[in-house]
Amino acid sequence: MEMTNAQRLILSNQYKMMTMLDPDNAERYRRLQTIIERGYGLQMRELEREFGQLTEETCRTVIDIMEMYHALHVSWTNLKDAAGIDERRVTFLGFDAATEARYLGYVRFMVNVEGRYSHLNLQRVLPPT
Template sequence: MNMNHAQRLILSNQYEILSKLNPEKADYYHRCKTIVERGYCLQMLELEKEFGHLTEETCREVIDTLEMHHALKVSYENLPPEDQAQLAPSRLDFIGYARGYEKELADYVCYLLDVEKRFPDLGKCCAGLNSEIAMHDKYQRMLEEWRECPRQYKLSIQEIRNIVTA
């Protein structure tokens, strides 16, 4: 993180203000303030990690993943009961991304669900999502399969099964 002296002073002052506003995190903010004031480049890289960056393409992919899960649920609900009996509805649930491996993706989902209030029909909020394993690759395979379907909101049981097992 390259900052001039004025930017460092501004950021240092912001950390000071944050320490007053959030006394429970005061030690953390004082540490950040010291790093910025003294220009410890190695630790400033650590602070920079807190500023996420997702490309437009990645954001669209996450939205498409949530949209796909919505389409799976809608399609499943429109199937006849004998088809529904072939697949447990829990297999269609969006379980989120692994915070340990995919933090930026998980944070973006939280933003979409809790701040933007999008996809309320998924019945999830940020607190209810955290996969134990990395899911990005799995969701990409599922999206590829879903995009091949001619009617993405009127999926057959076989198409649903193909997507879920991708």
């Protein structure tokens, strides 16, 4: 992660404030502050994971997947005779936290912050953060 000295100073000050505002996580913030202040390149790469990015295209793909499951769910509930189709076949089962954590995080954001897809009852497939 490339940062100017000014950006590093600003981020270091933010971590310093966070140690005061969130004493339960103070050690973590002190560690990150030290990494930023001293510019430890290897450890600064950890920040790239915290400040990850999903491209607009990837976000749209995840939304398309969620919309597909929404359409499947609506179609299934509108069937007069759904006996031949198990509900699990049209239910979103979630993304894998080990290999698709970025997608899972985006779905959590869409559900918990944006309030979308609540009708899909995703609480059982969205493990706690």
